[in-house]
Amino acid sequence: MGSTNPIATITNNLGYDVNIYDVFNPTASTTMQGPLTYTKLATVSNGASAQVQTVHFASQLQAMRTGSITALNNNYYLQFPVAVLAVSPFADSNAFTLTSDMQQGMEDSFKFIKYTLANPSSQLATNFRTALGDKTSQKDAVNKFFQATASFKKCTLTTWTAVFSWQAQFTNPWQGTYYLYSLGSSSTGSTTSSSAPALVATLVIVASAQADSAVLTMAGTNNENTSVVMGGDGTMQEQNQGTGNLSVVLTPTWLNITQTSQQDGKTVTNYAIGAAFTGTINGEKVSGNLNQLAIPDPSDTSSNAKDKNSANSFSISTFTQIVGMLTGIGMLFYMAKGHKQAETQKKNDAQKDAKDKPDAEKKQEQVEEKYQEEDVPVQRARSVELESSVVPEVQGGYRQLGQAQEIQINQATVARQESELRDVMEIAPPSPPTEVTAENLAKVKTDLRKAMDANSSATDRDAAMTEATTKLTDTAKELETTLADPSSNLAQEEEVALSNTKEAIEQAGEQTEALKENQKGKEKGIENDQEKDLDETELEEPQVEDPVEFVGK
DSSP: OOSSSOEEEEEEESSSEEEEEEEEEEEESSOOOOOOEEEEEEEEOOHHHHHHSSSSSSSSEEEEEEEEEEGGGTTEEEEEEEEEEEETTTTTOEEEEEHHHHHHHHHHHHHHHHHHHOOTSHHHHHHHHHHHHSSSSSHHHHHHHTTSSHHHHHHHHHHHHHHHHHHHHHGGGGGGGEEEEEOOOTTTTTGGGGGGGGEEEEEEEEEEESSSEEEEEESSSSEEEEEEEESSSSSEEESSTTTSSOEEEEEEEEEEEEEEETTTTEEEEEEEEEEEHHHHHHHHEEEESSSOOOOOOOOOOOOOHHHHHHHHHHHHHHHHHHHHHHHHHHHHHHHHHHHHHHHHHHHHHHGGGSSSSSHHHHHHHHHHHHHHIHHHHHHHHHHHHHTTGGGGHHHHHHHHHHHHHHHHHHHHHHHHHHHHHHHHHSSSOEEEEHOOOHHHEEEEEEHHHHHTTTTHHHHHHHHHHHHHHHHHHHHHHHHHHHHHHHGGGOOHHHHHHHHHHHHHHHHHHHHHHHHHHHHHHHHGGGGTTTOOOOGGGGGSSSOOOOOOOOOOO
16 A cells, blocks of 8 residues: 555535544553544535545544534534544545434434433443443444433444543533632531632633633632643643643533422422532632532621531532542543543554555454453443442432532521511510520521531431421421411511511422422432433523522621
8 A cells, every 4th residue: 555645535414514623642542641633624515525635544534513503502512523434545435424313423422421420320321331341342332232222322432432532622512600619617616717618710611603712710819810721531721731820620520400490389490410620729629510609708707607608618518529429430431432542543553554454454353352352341340340339329429419408598598587586586575486486496507507517427417407307397387376376466576577487497498398309300210211211401501590698697
């Protein structure tokens, strides 16, 4: 064979223009994962065919789309892969036709990646990890796995690898505005402003026809910022490492995010999958997503401020734990895609020394066999380790995150109603019902402190949370009886305050019960999700939730 690189003929039947990129792995290493090299070769207009000169003897080309993608919430993505093309001088033909099925396989792969990263204990994710570690043929096992699913039949190992590599390579898959907080301390009773969580930085990732940027800006500074980039290994880092004052190492993942709404006058919660981050900024541990925390002024030393700081610490701590689990499991997938990228590059490189087509096929088969013998067992071992250690803890992590939300809701309710009752009692001596209600709220506040005490066991925290919830429910029932009793002889101010307290407790109870039911529904739903059509609402863009308010003294 001569040294001339082959020409690919590409026909575009996708309905939009695409750019053709050469995708090259500069290391071809399974131990050193880093960014791939994407070299734009041509643009193929919609409905047209083009001759594309390749730049390597054997190549992986990707047709990539920049624009709004209807199937992905109409988000604007840059260089989203819609087809993978293997070009070789030994191929019978290097002619390719781009079709909507290819595009759907890629779009569905992105949905699958989001879902399985956010739900690693689901049947889908568990069976996929098993297929990745198949002892006979990873490729066949993964492709058979996708064929056996209800929602991802057009996905393949190739589409999964291409899309996973894309989200490891570019920031635009993670587009949005995110708030990164320090962890603080959740030790109740002694929490001060210095140990409270604080906003460390905001991360704004923009993807549009006008901009493609990812900028981290430090809080409390005169716009001190740095651009960040994906490192190809699952991390996000400052663009020009070692040249500025900011050192950034963040790991993004996909997380189930609670969405609260009112339907027919009733509080309803569900999940939408959104990005979450954990890592360090200038060595300080941070975590966060699209939602903000309501943080008391650092100068506020009231008991309510201390309680709110403790609740925030507990929230960000539980958030960090679950995100840490998800990123840890996700690293298996980064390992798998890195190994697969290296295998692809080795197969392309092996063809350079081939004498003819049979020799080229033999050399590629040898690379495949070595990959199956050496790389797949490493992935399988890591998967087995995760199945026995981290994966079983995920649903518990989500439940604890839900409990942190319940604490925030109940804490705000108690503080708000305590304040209203205190105002009433300052006007005139309280009646017995008012006094009893105030005492009950004080007891609930104590139980909530125990429920978020990081120094207590999970069992003790659960018991305290149960006690707080029970006390609130009983208080609402007592108030209902009192307010319905004409002999109570309540002053007007007391009656209004007690009625407001009853309604506030009931509203908080409805909201926390909705959180619990949503979590139970999710745990049930992931048991046999491989055979069910995916609930597309989970993949809608998550909406920002208002932070649970801080009620001052």
